[in-house]
Amino acid sequence: DVKVTQSSRYLVKRTGEKVFLECVQDMDHENMFWYRQDPGLGLRLIYFSYDVKMKEKGDIPEGYSVSREKKERFSLILESASTNQTSMYLCASRLVREDQPQHFGDGTRLSIL
Amino acid sequence: AQTVTQSQPEMSVQEAETVTLSCTYDTSESDYYLFWYKQPPSRQMILVIRQEAYKQQNATENRFSVNFQKAAKSFSLKISDSQLGDAAMYFCAYRSTTYGNKLVFGAGTILRVKS
Numbered sequence: 001d002v003k004v005t006q007s008s009r010y011l012v013k014r015t016g017e018k019v020f021l022e023c024v025q026d027m028d029h030e031n032m033f034w035y036r037q038d039p040g041l042g043l044r045l046i047y048f049s050y051d052v053k054m055k056e057k058g059d060i061p062e063g064y065s066v067s068r069e070k071k072e073r074f075s076l077i078l079e080s081a082s083t084n085q086t087s088m089y090l091c092a093s094r095l096v097r098e099d100q101p102q103h104f105g106d107g108t109r110l111s112i113l
Numbered sequence: 114a115q116t117v118t119q120s121q122p123e124m125s126v127q128e129a130e131t132v133t134l135s136c137t138y139d140t141s142e143s144d145y146y147l148f149w150y151k152q153p154p155s156r157q158m159i160l161v162i163r164q165e166a167y168k169q170q171n172a173t174e175n176r177f178s179v180n181f182q183k184a185a186k187s188f189s190l191k192i193s194d195s196q197l198g199d200a201a202m203y204f205c206a207y208r209s210t211t212y213g214n215k216l217v218f219g220a221g222t223i224l225r226v227k228s
Contacts, residue, residue: 031214040122042204042218050214058215090158094214099165101148102216104158 003027004105006091012111019078021108023091029103030096032074034058034066037088037107049074050096081112115140117207119219126195127227133180134190134222136205146208147181147188148216153201161203164188192224200226 007022025032030051035043035058045058047066055066063085067075074093078085088109092102116139126132138147145166152158164172164181171179176196180189192199205219 033214033216035218040220042117042119042220043216044218045215048214056214098210099146099163101160101163103160104150106157 004091004093004103006089006105006108008108009106010109010111012113013078013081014113015081015083017078017081019081019110019112021076021078021089021091021110023074023076023093023105024072025074025093025103026072027093027095027103028071029093030071031094031102032068033092033094033102034064034074034076035090035092036060037090043090046076083112086110086112115142115145115207115209115217117205117217117219119203119205119222121222122220123223123225125225125227126192126199128195128197130195131191131193132195132224134192134203134205134224136188136190136219138186138188138205138207138217140186140207140209142209142211144210146210147179148206148208149177149179149188149190150204150206151199151201152204152221153198158204162190195226197226197228200224 003026033048034046049068065077091105094102147164149161176193206216
């Protein structure tokens with residue numbers, strides 16, 4: 001089974017802090033994704049990476065950056081956290097084959113105070 | 114841009130009965146994938162079922178089946194013999210075969226199962 005692991009289930013940070021969310025997958029997937037999940041809005045794509053050191057903006061990249069130095073790890077960075085970034089963050093990965101779905105981590109519930 | 118609409122924020126079903134969750138989408142593409150994902154409370158999101166648009170036959174996975182109406186751009190999920198463990202948030206999602214990396218999600222439907 002595919003395992004996508006997010007480093008924290010719950011995280012509390014302060015406004016203005018630099019925040020790192022880490023995601024690791026163990027199945028050698030090329031694609032990795034970061035979403036945020038908000039009530040009534042579903043999941044919205046922040047960034048994705050189609051391979052090491054490759055990244056592409058999703059639908060809501062403002063205020064975020066990402067890093068993918070190794071294939072198995074994809075980091076989401078909040079450069080200067082703000083209260084409107086309080087949300088559930090989900091990481092996913094996928095094998096690049098047309099019929100393959102995305103596999104999700106457990107999520108990180110981030111609160112910015 | 115593609116959009117996915119789930120018009121039912123919440124649904125309830127009695128244990129052992131059948132429930133249908135609605136999903137419509139908007140696209141100009143002819144080939145794509147559709148998915149239903151399940152997210153139990155405080156647990157990981159998992160894939161329930163998928164459908165390739167070029168396949169006419171509706172996908173089925175045990176008690177879960179879909180009614181895929183391509184012309185109407187409709188993709189509903191039917192859960193038969195509902196169980197307490199089916200209680201979750203269900204998301205409908207679209208993936209293009211042209212821009213194959215991105216999933217577009219609906220807002221989700223909370224399913225409650227009553228015993």
